[in-house]
Amino acid sequence: MRTALRTPRVPRYRVLAGALATALLASTLSAASTLGATPAVAEPNTLLSQGALTAASSSESGGLGPRFAVDGDRSTRWASAQTDNEWIRIDLGRSYDLDHVALEWEAAYGAAFRLQVSPDGNAWATVVTESAGTGGTEVYDVAASGRYVQLVGTARGTQYGYSLLEFQVFGDGEATGPEDPPPFPDDEVTHHEFQANCTFSHFLPDDSIVYPGQPGRSHLHTFIGNRSTDAFTTPASLLANPASTCTVPQDKSAYWFPALTKGGVPVEPNIPMTVYYKSGIDDYTDVVPFPAGLQFVAGDMMADVDEFRTAPGAVEGWECGDISKSWEIPANCPEGTQLNIRYQAPSCWDGIHLTPEESAHMGHGTHMAYPVSGQCPLSHPVAVPMLEFKIAWPVSGDMSDVALVSGSDQSWHYDFVNAWDPEVLRRLVEQCINGGLQCNPRGYDLYKPHRGTVLDENYQLVPEPAARQEAAS
DSSP states (O other): OEEETOOOOOOSSBOOSSOOHHHHHHHHHTOOSSTTOOOBOOEEEEEOOTTOEEEESOOSSGGGOGGGGSSSOTTOOEEOOSSSSOEEEEEEEEEEEEEEEEEEEOSSOEEEEEEEEESSSSSOEEEEEESSOOOSEEEEEEEEEEEEEEEEEEEESSSSOOEEEEEEEEEEEOOOOOOOOOSSTTOOOOOOEEEEEEOEEEEESOOTTTSTTOTTOSOOEEEEEBTTOSTTOOHHHHHHOOOBSBSSTTBOOEEEEEOEEETTEEOOOOSOEEEEEEOOSSOGGGOOOOOTTOEEEEEOTTOOHHHHHHOTTEEEEEEETTEEEESSOOSEEOTTOOEEEEEEOOOEEOSSOSSHHHHHHTTOOOSEEOOBTTBOOTTSOEEOOEEEEEEEESOOEEOTTEEETTBSTTOOEEEEEOOBOHHHHHHHIIIIITTTOEEOTTSOOTTOGGGOOSBOTTSOBOOHHHHHHHHHO
């Protein structure tokens, strides 16, 4: 039943956007297989959709993506392409008993559409069929339960696409108290990151992710971080061999990338490399630590110039002196400068698979994905730190004999195996990424000393109560 132009009921409670990794993983693994699956039950008339993950068949631009229909801000909106058959989907995180759906249209509204509910994003039940939409604010009673709710347009009301200011789903949700105010409300958030600084370790023609257990099978790689990394490396072996070139001793992770040569001779990086741990999504408070044992490869060894230039991971490409955003190694770099490259990794995890091999074996495709329009896609709902490698080599002058051993200048890629101490990584993510800081490897923001630190001068964990007390003083 539709109630046209009815003011949506104001929820007494709001479900916090962005669950912790454990909740996301649990919901991924326990998605119901029938529409009548046992739903979460708590406070009725709760706004469930605000801040939820979304997807859409199309978006007019990145600034008009589907997440803007669930952000609670009437100055933003989702706008589809200018065709009739378009859809927008919301993932509530788990199954709920639903009560009603409120659609707040911009001028471009739907004249005909369906509202559908699903437990798993595959089997859909139509709960509302509208053939005479009027635009404005439309509210529909919904007697169903499910995790996913979508609007499927079949006829536009104008010559434009579909445009929603807000797509709100209400039901029996978890009752949560008022959110605590930010602990440091006057701090301007300009960054959400911390650094891992690691020096050169060794060269080997090994790759334990692509060619596990096959020494010498790969092209030559430059390794930083854990000194034991080779073709037989596993997360367990990294933890058992703690010697690392990284500043933080609790970071036993392995990082590697194709060797760079000059005149056919491998070039050893001679300064600490910077691996930034950042937020890859707009809501940096939703980022959670890497799960233990996560492994992935960033980049495409077969990319051409255009694919490298437009890749979601490309940041500045190749740099030296005043040269930046070069998608090929510059022909000449000013004497005394260094050749740099910066490239970002995917930062959305499927919540299930830990390796590319495991994911492919299960027929799932890749276990990692890049954010879309500032949020993780529904297929990869867990936001983990976004790694940004900034690598430098001491080469300058004539660069005609400088090359990657992996092939073309666009074949840049890198590998990562997580072997952090879980507690240290958690504290760094919460302090620096979730806390909106620009941290050094110890979790300290030089420009905001009142926020405290994670590790002391000896790289020992500062007890959390002490860290909070220090930050408050």
